Amino acid sequence: MHSRKVRWLTLFAAITCLLWIAGLGWAAKDYLLGNASGLVTTVETDEAPPPEPDTxxxxxxxxxxxxxxxxxxxxxxxxxxxxxxxxxxxxxxxxxxxxxxxxxxxxxxxxxxxxxxxxxxxxxxxxxxxxxxxxxxxxxxxxxxxxxxxxxxxxxxxxxxxxxxxxxxxxxxxxxxxxxxxxxxxxxxxxxxxxxxxxxxxxxxxxxxxxxxxxxxxxxxxxxxxxxxxxxxxxxxxxxxxxxxxxxxxxxxxxxxxxxxxxxx
Amino acid sequence: MINLVHNEMMKLVGKRRFLIISAIIVVLLSLFTYAQARQSESIRERLGTDDWRTGLQQRIVDWQNRLSSAGQWREQLQIQIEQSQYYLDHDINPSEPGAPSFIRGFVENSAELFLPLMVMIIAVDIVSSERSVGTIKLLLTRPVSRFRILLSKYIALVLSVSLVLFIFGLLSYVIAAVMFGGKGWSAPVLTGFAVRGGELDLSGVRLVSQWQFILQQFGLAWFISLVVGTLSFMLSILMRSSAAGMGTMLACLISGAILSNMVSSWESAKYLFMVNLGLMDYLSGSAPPIEGMTLGFSLTVLAAWMAGALAVSFGVFIRKDIY
The missing domain is CATH 3.40.50.1110 (SGNH hydrolase)
Incomplete structure (x- = not known):
């Protein structure tokens, strides 16, 4: 494996590492501190589909x-x-x-x-x-x-x-x-x-x-x-x-x- | 320092560990996606409709029927029923068809055992292999302190854990998208269910988008994997044989899965790391193995074990005679 490729891989791994830390921090914030973020207040749910007529x-x-x-x-x-x-x-x-x-x-x-x-x-x-x-x-x-x-x-x-x-x-x-x-x-x-x-x-x-x-x-x-x-x-x-x-x-x-x-x- | 880490990553990539892990994940994923596709097909056949509400209602009734014979699972089942009923009452599909829903379920189920296992493949011989091959002497003759050498190995481990999680996420998305389609990232997910005294507490329930939920899940899964990785790392320093380290770690993980089901009356077991690995349960709102355990508590216990393992690792590695 080329050294340069591994270097990129390492850098990429570092980025994913930061991403997961962010996720962990977000989870901790939402579930530990209680001031939940990203609240979606309204949901658009699809209406129940009309029943199939031939069943x-x-x-x-x-x-x-x-x-x-x-x-x-x-x-x-x-x-x-x-x-x-x-x-x-x-x-x-x-x-x-x-x-x-x-x-x-x-x-x-x-x-x-x-x-x-x-x-x-x-x-x-x-x-x-x-x-x-x-x-x-x-x-x-x-x-x-x-x-x-x-x-x-x-x-x-x-x-x-x-x-x-x-x-x-x-x-x-x-x-x-x-x-x-x-x-x-x-x-x-x-x-x-x-x-x-x-x-x-x-x-x-x-x-x-x-x-x-x-x-x-x-x-x-x-x-x-x-x-x-x-x-x-x-x-x-x-x-x-x-x-x-x-x-x-x-x-x-x-x-x-x-x-x-x-x-x- | 960066060069040292780079050097360690070279070794890991050279050992083809990431390829092995990817192969295992692909095989397992194919099995699971196929199983799930078959399952939803058989439900559709049985009910004669595609509507998720009908399916969920039927599932709730099926669970209600199992309640009387559920024994020790009764409480868990009751909570599951109430949660699903809540979804149904609020007209929210708990598993919007598509790859993201699959990932959500898959991470939840694999964070406790499967992912740590994958991480162990990397971590368990990260030091011991160098000793059994003898390359450790070469490493230590360099004009770099032992502390820095070990630190570079540990950083490489942290990066590998992150990478494994990413590979896991990417592969599950790709494979599940082939089966179920790739949509559903913004589908709503209900979260904040809590269990207090065996009852489901709905006061904190709120809606989040699926992608948020999945990112948080991955954060927790990453932490679980990191803790297990760090402990394996310690064992790989303490034990000469990788197999012994692997065996010990496996025994711990499996005992954790078993203990979680039977320790509810043994209060002090909650300080064992393996009982605390079920972080996902706090997100999904199922009952913790021991009454009174919370996400904060489990995170603290795991962090303490991790810190302890690191202290032991560095303490031993720096003082140890290498021959």
């Missing part, structure tokens, strides 16, 4: 069932329903906003978030599962439930469900809303008859509430799990397994396919 947008809301907990592939009924629709030639975008352990109160709160409101506003179809965590609350309700305590839970849930459905309708007057019902994971246990009755009543009231909103469809899943519930449950004996989710997915996918009259061009 059918699905937004899924709700609890661990929407999330797909218990499914080995993690798809859940949302994923399988989307898979089926895609096979039939649908051009889909799927946003799954389900959160494990979400209760109706938490969902109501989630609906206040700006971005979630935007997503819902642009949706063509909304799927949701909600209520299981209100009713079962980690198995607590079941060990010591009385008519009275269940009634109280139901009333609270229905108020919030109405709030949720109204909010969704308000954000998006056109999208089809599919509210999936509950199944009874405890049907084969000792108190199975009791819990099943509670779940049926719960479902019935949910259906009645859904009927109060246009374009809102209650999708029963109780019957799917009624026989041989053990075959369709994950090892936690609570969440559906892959088979269970596929059954649920068939139903929702079928409904979407029917109501929209097949894949749109």
């Amino acid at each position: 059918f947008r699905i937004v899924a809301l709700g609890d661990s069932l929407t999330r797909g907990m218990g499914d080995n592939e993690g798809k859940g009924y949302v994923g399988y329903a989307a898979d089926r629709l895609k096979e039939e030639g649908w051009n889909l975008s799927v946003v799954n906003l389900g959160i494990k352990g979400l209760t109706s109160a938490e969902l109501l709160k989630q609906l206040e978030q700006k971005e979630i409101r935007r997503q819902l506003g642009e949706a063509d179809a909304v799927m949701m599962t909600i209520g299981a965590n209100d009713l079962f609350m980690g198995g607590e309700t079941l060990s010591r439930f009385t008519e009275e305590s269940i009634g109280k839970l139901e009333d609270g849930f229905l108020t919030r469900l109405n709030g949720i459905l109204a909010a969704v309708r308000e954000l998006n007057p056109e999208a089809d809303v599919y509210v999936l019902g509950l199944y009874d994971p405890f049907a084969e246990l000792e108190q199975g008859a009791e819990t099943s009755r509670v779940v049926r009543e719960w479902n019935h009231k949910t259906m009645e509430a859904a009927a109060g909103y246009p374009g809102t469809v209650f999708v029963p899943v109780y019957d799917l799990f009624q026989r041989k519930v053990g075959d369709y449950l994950f090892t936690d004996r609570f969440h559906p397994n892959e088979k269970g989710y596929k059954l649920m997915a068939e139903r929702v996918a079928g409904l979407i396919d029917e109501s929209e009259g097949g894949p749109q061009a």
